[in-house]
Amino acid sequence: MYPFKIDAMKRLNHILLTTALCSVLTACDVLDQEPQAEVSESVAVTNLKGATAAMAGMYNQLQDGNYYGRNFVLMGDVAADISQSVGTWDFYREMDTYVTAPANRENAAMWTRAYRAVNIANTLIEAVPTLTDIPDATKNAILGQAYFIRGLTFFDLTRSYGGVPGVVGTMGIPLVLKPSKQVDDSLFPSRATLVESYAQVESDLLKSLELLPETHANITTTRSQAVKGTARALLSRLYLYTNKPQKVIEYANLVINDSKYALLGSYESIFSGAFSTESIFELAFGSTDQSGLRNWYFPSSLGGRGDIAIHEGFYAELIANPNDVRGKMTARDNVVGVYYSTKYQKAGNIDNVHILRIAEVYLNRAEALAQTGDLTGALADLNRIRTRAGLAASTVTGLQPTLQAIWQERKIELAFEGHRFFDLVRTNQALTKLVAVARKNGPPITLTNAGRQVFPIPLADIDSNKNLDQNEGYR
């Protein structure tokens, strides 16, 4: 009896002591919890898999409804004479009528989403060169895409919030070039000048051109992710903004001579199909990754919300020539009594979004050729687009009429793809063309405030960052 007791006591002592120690030892373990649904920023991009995933996440920012998935495309048309806001979503009505508030939700969403893409690009640019498990070719391909996306995003931000040199604005955008990791002074940038901002776009695009491959694994990824051709096409557009026609021609030539790209015979097939030869940069969508444009144009009877419709005046231009295939991609909503675009028409909202296509590059070159005095060459490019659309060749002569013809063609060819407002500002026509634009649910609207040729810096950032100055038109 007695020995047993001692024994049991000893054992118990031992157990108690061990438990006590255990708890002290495991204490440290329970403090080291790892998230299950996320990974730490420090390990997010530490190998090929992580870098590839971050790269996909970067394209995902472009896909987002706040950016190219809907919002940015709508902004470029609603703020111009292409589309009008006819629904309940007042944020587009503000843009439509040039009373955009700095607090405008869609405007802020575009800014936010674009800078999210920049942050991922910056992370890749910083991390990828240090990775050891990636062959140089792959490394360059990823880095090239990061530079390209940063260039594209800075370009979109600069033309939206900065302006166009010589037309409007002197302030550019905050050029954030390092990934954001925690709150320090680097999180409160001020705005670079407009010239510096465009210079950064150019340098990013040139860097990407250096690094990118000519093609990716297959034709889909070659057109849905950036390659050298993508960078060249965007450069040809960029130089229109910075008024360097020779450079426009140089890069447009490279794209047009690239056998991957050619005008597609059928205009409608560009949109009803996917990744045709027309496409240079086509943002891919699918049933798990839907785009919002169809929903916003289509009426409720067809499962849309019908918030955005075509301006009556522009509709008239679109259908002016019954042979123009582009005028046929419209329909009427009889309940509300408006016309809408059917460019985005796929059931399930899976329409891809065309950021760059070869028709634009022809028009870029046409414009630059005209500016450099080669009106014949310009007319040839213009007529390639007209012929494809089912129209007779133009015989326009003289510099200004030629430029006007090119810009009118650009308006119709690239309608509902988010170009018009920026093209009007770029060509210094916004204040003369955006005059008495008839609207369905209100009086005609004129853009009178020259400072409103750019959008306001979102209020959230004006409030949270005292280093940021608001655009003059919104002070």
Next chain:
Amino acid sequence: MKQIATVLILIFSAHLLHAQDRILKGIVNSQEENTGIPGVNVVLKGTSIGTTTDANGAYQLSISTKGGTLVFSSIGFQNKEVVIGNQSKIDVALVTDTKILSEVIVTGYGTQAQKTITGSIASVSGKAIENIPAPSSDQLLQGRAAGVQVSANSGTPGGGMMVRVRGTTSINGSSDPLYVVDGIPIQSGSLSAIGLGGSTTNPIADINPADIASMEILKDASATAIYGARAANGVVLITTKRGANKKAKISFGTYIGTQNLWRKPAVVDGTTFETLINEASVNNGQKAPYANPAGTINTDWREPVFQNGLLRNHDLSITGGTDKIQYLVSVNNFFQEAVIKGSDFKRTSGRVNLDFTPINKVKVGTSVLFSRNFRNRVRNDDNISGALEGSFFLPPNLPFYQANGSYTKFGTFESPLAAVEHNDITMSTNRFLANVYAQYDIIPGLSLRSSFSLDYSNIQEDLYDDTFLNNGAAVNGSARSVNTRDDNWVQENVLTFQRSFGNHSINALVGTSVQESVFSRTSATGQQFPSNDFRKIISAAVQTGTSEGSSWGIASVFGRFVYDYKNKYLATVNVRRDGSSRFGVANRWGTFPSVAVGWLLSEESFMKSVSAINVLKLRASYGFTGNQSGITNFQSLGLWGGNLNDLGDVSGSSAYVNLPGTAPVQLANPNLKWETTEQTNVGLDVGLLKNRLKITADYYVKNTRDLLLAVPVPRTSGFNTLVQNYGSVQNSGVELGINADVMRGGADKLDWNVNFNIATNRNRLTKLAAPFTVYNRDIYRYEEGYSMYSFYFHEQTGVNRETGAPIFTDVNADGKFDANVDRKIVGNANPDFFGGITNTLAYKGFDLMFFFQYSYGNMQLHWNRFFQEHGGTRNTNFMTSQLDRWQKPGDETMIPKMTAENYSGNLRPSRFLEDGSYMRLKNLSIGYSLPATLLSKIKLSSARVYVSGQNVLTFTKYTGLDPELTGTAATNLTQGIEFYTMPQPRVYMAGINVSF
């Protein structure tokens, strides 16, 4: 019988007179329960001669002929002395010593004599809350303890509660107290994954209130600091009943009741509806749309929605033990239907509490609860698909069914009839809450206790919306199925030392605690079902699934030192050091100290002469506690994830079509830490007139700093906000508790006890990054210098008697009212004071208890009125308050003339804010206990029958369905709002408790 016994005793006595030594026998019984008490010390006074009673309470003692006095003593009973005289058989009945029992109360990691306590602790005994029908014990704290504010989020059975101990201390985090059940810090937040408007579920309902021996609410820093980083909102210690060294006692209790609505929604009928719409149209210069209001149909949409709900409870327990082993085993079955059809709560639970002394000095034991709950849930509390909301909104001039037999639907609202008949939302919870411990008494006064505890919940939720419901119609049936697992373990070691040295006595402890919590959830959705008969997702044509998980851990060391000198001068020092996985690396460990002093003036010689004052104690405490709940598990880390829903405007994966993607989710904040509450408390305990009148008063100031706020960062960073420690809030108040034995009865006299408490709490935001508004239409505003839950409205001062237009305050005094700018804080949902009063009376076998609970000075937002006093600007039904509208010049009213302008959509008139003060007869019960004489015949030790009511009477000016409802529960930041919320029922019930 008595006479015979006396005669016998006399005969024996006479006989024994001649004996040198004699044997004295007897039985020691409990006076209350008439059962033998084992282990009673029986000692001949002034000697070491003595024995203890056996399991049946019997004893036998050899004594000399000289006689003397026997002293009977046992813990928990008053000592009794009996002169032996000539007796050879002495049976005694010991009286339970309520004084001694109440002198020891449960504290964090131990117990302590009430006398030496220097902190502020409120105690609610199990007795006070027994047989009150409530699924969860937190509800039972309502009105029972000063400074503890409790209200139901809604009347949903098993639904969420709001509990505040000394005010709200957090904006981003929870302000709920920490719940500790038998030493286990439990999971107390809602684990439901399926959102049904503002309705939440309450995990405290997993615990059977009948098992509770006492609940202690730790309020000041001295009492709570031992729980460190989780103690800023107070701690509720729930102690369950345990076995005792007594004969087995079997208890059975049951009650059954019915519940109904105290008030029905005040909506108008079809004729009135059409008349009002016509009036509004004419006022707006339009043609009256209804030709013949008198001839229209009158559909009462409320009729299919409400019911008399059944309430039923059965408890069975067996408790007892020997000196080596004590046990309590109990089972419970509780069922409550809501007053809205289709909603109910059922709990089946079992408990085993065991204490075992296998070897001398070593004690091991368990507390085990397993609980299985089943809820049928309905959409309510701000849900447009819910039956309750539909019954308010649907126009009464529409029929239940359309001509083709389909349900009448209106706008976005669900048909209340369809909502009731086709609702199919279930939640079943299995919870296992258990602890095993071993305690070793190393030397007298020094013991080590180690325990391991597990709190495990597994929850299965299923929802099916068939094609008759709006949610299922468009997609051919819609289903969701979610399995949630929450797994917590805690390991603790506590070394306790207690000893007196002359005038000094100390009670000290040191301990360690490690806790880890792992959460995981798997859910699936399905749409496109072959027919309404197929309800499992396997039959759905479109199926999606997802899973998620998270975890946190906390490791702690803590200590306490309690010292008293001559039982007069008291001091307590607590400290806890917590390391939490949630804190940033730069602030991984937090230290939470507190000190308290007390002075028992009544022990001083100069006070001894004041016979009226039995106890007079002054207390003061100061210390720091923390709140880590505002930090999500990995908030301090810079994270990347595959899901983008962090920005609130996007959800879905970060993939680029088929390429899996990741994106930054949040910025790192390595400095992130707990919110710190600094609390000062001064208190006074007084016992007067032989302790018949006991008064406890406290004054406190709680300053909470480093409040966690989502501070905006420039979006050029790629992020919107960063949660930072910024901001502070102050709560201060006075609490008063009075317990009076107005009449101390005896066997045949009236016994009357009154327990009263009252408390104030003033809440003020002392530092904020910037003012912000919350909830739809920005109706709450958080601004520096104002209290939380402040209402932000257009202050309506009246209605113009000539024009019928509302008159609003011109806040910026620019001469005109502008809805965009002339908005202000017009009041808040915090009461000026609140509390409760309980009267307990007993006379012979009868007992009567009535308990009032009250709240004064709080504003309650009757938000239903905003939508249904619409003046014709909506096409939905009116509340009857619309009838008071201005109609002709001279009319004096707050309800404007029915024009589109007067009821413009951008107006937030303050007239919907009502005085939310109320006093409610929360409980009333009348019982009768059978007399002992009768009981012994039917072999029972006790039996009581009773009838009782809950929410019997309500006195209030508030016009909504229930003045107690606190909020939409969708956020911590809204209180005092009724928004199509299920009211608490009025309950009538009858029950019986027996034991043998």
